[in-house]
Amino acid sequence: MSDHNLTHNHEEHEHHEDNFFSKYVFSMDHKMIARQFLITGIIMGTIGMIMSLIFRLQLAYPDMKFPFLEGVLGHWAKDGKLDPNFYLALITIHGTIMVFYVLTAGLSGTFSNLLIPLQIGARDMASPFMNMLSYWFFFASSVVLLSSLFVDGGPASAGWTVYPPLSALPSAIPGSGTGMTLWLAAMILFIASALLGGINYIATVLNMRTKGMKMTRLPLTIWAFFVTAILGLLSFPVLLGGSLLLVFDRSFGTSFYLSEIVAEFAGGIERTGGSPILFQHLFWFLGHPEVYIILLPALGITSEVIATNSRKPIFGYRAMIGSILAIGILSFIVWGHHMFITGMNPFLGSVFMLGTLIIAVPSAVKTFNYLATLWKGNLHLTPAMMFAIGLVSFFISGGLTGIYLGNAALDINLHDTYFVVAHFHLVMGSAAIFGMLSGIYHWYPKLFGRMMNETAGHVHFWLTIVSAYCVFFPMHFMGLAGVPRRYYANTAYDQFNVFVDMNQFITIAAILGGAAQLIFLANFFISIYKGKRAPQNPWNSTTLEWTAPVEHLHGNWPGEIPHVYRWAYDYSKPGAEEDFIPQNIPDAGQIDPMEEAVGLPEPSKKSVQEPVMA
Amino acid sequence: MKIVKLLSKFTLLVAIAFTFTLKLSAQSAEEGKTLYNANCTACHAINEKVVGPALKDVHKRREEAWLIKWIKNSQALVKSGDPVAVQVYKENNEAMMTSFENLSDNEIKSLLAYIKAESETPAVTATAGVAVPAPTAGATASAASTDWDSAINWLLFIIAIVLTLIIATVSKILGRIGDIQGKPVVNWNKTNSILLLAFLIIGLGATAWEFWAHSKHTVFSSGSASEHGAEYDSMFMVTLIITGIVFVITQVLLFWYGYKYKSDGKRKALYYPDNHKIELLWTVIPAIVLTILVVRGLLTWDEMMDNKNEKARNIEIYAYQFGWNARYAGADNKLGSHNFREVGKVNALGVDTNDVNAHDDVITNELHLEVNQPVDFAFRAKDVIHSAYLPHFRVQMNVVPGLPTRFAFKPTVTTAEMRTKMNKPEFDYVLLCNKICGGAHYRMKMKVVVHTKEDYKKWMKTQKVLVNKKTANASAVALN
Structure with a gap:
């Protein structure tokens, strides 16, 4: 589009020298910001995972003492016994970190930043400065959240959903004091980061596509990031509002969420007139789209990885766009399925149930399209491809249990049990993490100009998928026995004690899975310095990012930005010599990039030129 | 002789006095036990730290007067700057102890008497109380096997x-x-494809094994104990079968394709970007299947939620950090009105004793139901959100401060019948908290008993009504 201006800007950039700070710290280059998001996300993810291992130890061995814990946690684990209040803190911060810091910022932040400009053919984001701010707000938010681990009373402990009154009354539980204040501060900073990023992504996708890059030629990754950004932009402000009201209730004596509370920790003030359920509505108005903010980028990455490595066009490109849009729109009218048993009007429950189950249709379409893409493909089972296949498997396993939980009547006995834990850890946790890992393995050459060790990647995949299934699949049965989530121990209930062996099995599997991530971490960080140099287009992919040089440049392409002549999925096209035709290669006779390529979907026409690398 | 007589008299007297005091203290310890089980076990045990510290020998560590003050309102004591109180508060990571202002001094004294008695008995028998793992042979065996397993x-x-x-x-x-x-040692393409197939087979096998091994622990294995639960279970099974079929087909296809279509370096993939007929097909079929599930779900949901029954017995379920109370409406089947401002003053639940409807209300720490008698639960919370979950009855409803919620259902299986059915003589129904509410959330439960009609009547007779009729009448007369 406005190609010439951008080229001009790019030339200006080359004139000023980069010092350490402007290159690595306060960088405005989208590729560097992507790396910053990724590495921060990985660090946060590691912390979140270690927390999960600590509380898994408690769940598996409720009667045992682990003296090393006292060394790590101090007074929160006197004599090596985890404090029940700190257990709640751990699950709360684990959830917060995983949902927001890893799977929102770490996933969307990394890949939207890296791929949007590179795949649409832009020199950088619409506003590189806002992009930098987005990262630094995220960084500040991470620091504030982690600092809450060290305050008196411990970090927030009301669950990652921080329902008031538990979170609204500072002395309701130890973690509701300073820890909760810091949690809210971190969340407000995080929302600022998400909004700055989201506006930028939307503006970039809409305005800065290269010549010939119609919306219907965008790779599905971009469609996914685009819809994700819109979801975030529309839903995060609601959480911001909800959090601010919670701050008022906590600090200024208002009663938005409080009513008829007589506990001594209410501080002697009669707090009446509010509704605790109001917060849940505000929270889940973000909270449910948030699930798709996490999942859509992972699905977008999977679409790209599966098509590339099957050497086949993604099946039903338009249906895939349609289902992304449908999921995006529907995600705004289903939040109430988290609240079926809060006592809300049963009719309202019916409406939310209907919306929830409708969402299963576009999800099913996506799954079938993935399967159809694999069918009669020529599969290159790279680590990225394996993780993408793993994602589809988790998406099926976890998605199907959503049909139980979305059904208001069935939810009565499953709500807040381990069945829910199993469901969302499979469909949102494992699936999205697999999408993220798939993306890391696939675009590592683009991120760092080097290749990761393939063998280590495969070992990492197999250990991770086996342990993830071993951890989360058995939890369904605990849920069906009525074991509630967020219990410090099941020892008080005879009928839950039968799961002691299962809990130990799960913990062992979790530790194994954790150890497998060490392989990944080593592979990731060592390859930055010692990996094999990446070739220009290691996966023989059609999309534009692989036409940019391996070395990172300000402005991405040294010369003119390539024009786009075709959609992103011309793999194994009959008549073509190679099994892929990059998007910047014109068809015979095609002069204007906006023209529809000659003979696109019909396999009969053999009018394809020999592909030439740009 | 006189002295001897006198001495023997004296001995007799002492003996009588001694037996009397013994009896007295035994009595108060008995009362203390009830109070202890109702109020303390969520957070405390005698011999071990749970959420709060172990209570063994607490009568030796602290003055009785201090303990009474502490139990009634620990936070006030901490705020007053009492050094011991501040120290205890700090030692327990600033977790606040629930206040028990509705306990009288005498009740606290008998509580302490019970704790004293328990402290003095050897540890093995001291593990009485609902929340502590029962010292049965089974539990010991499992504990032993835990140690062995853990090694x-x-x-x-x-x-x-x-x-x-x-x-x-x-x-x-x-x-x-x-x-x-110059070429990789392991052909990962081939290895992975075989592993994918192996994973599929082992995975499906493991799934089948899971169903075989763990289904018996689920609440579905013993059937539902309520009327709507039968419908619930049937709908669950239908969903299980449908999703099970989809699960197997899609997973098989996914991993089978992964195995079958691995690249061999010669074949070219099929260029097949679109097929509108197939896409339409697999949009419509899931839509139809889901419509069936939605319609059934909606009907069931409506039925479960709109379960008004004139004959239903009204019971209020009251939740607080960390315990439950049940309030029965009594003979008039009308619950007396309550005011949250009165909670903990006249009575623990803030029930208005001037309301005639409240006079025959009965407040208990256990939930007793009559089989085949519909009940209508009204839920009320004192402090934060709790959730009343009765897994065996397929009942759950949040308990929200300031927002009345309800759930009506009909229990159909007595505790005794369920025990025979499950072949577990020690089984009890339970109502447990299923919404995170603080440190002792995981111990916040109430025993549920379903009686036959006769047993229920018998049990009800043993319960104390809120306002004794005679005294109420007397005071009414006095007022007149």
């Missing part, structure tokens, strides 16, 4: 780490060799 598990853990290290080294070496030879 093995630690070994497995170490083996896992060692294996990881070996794998890392081997993969590094293989990579080096591959570099030297």
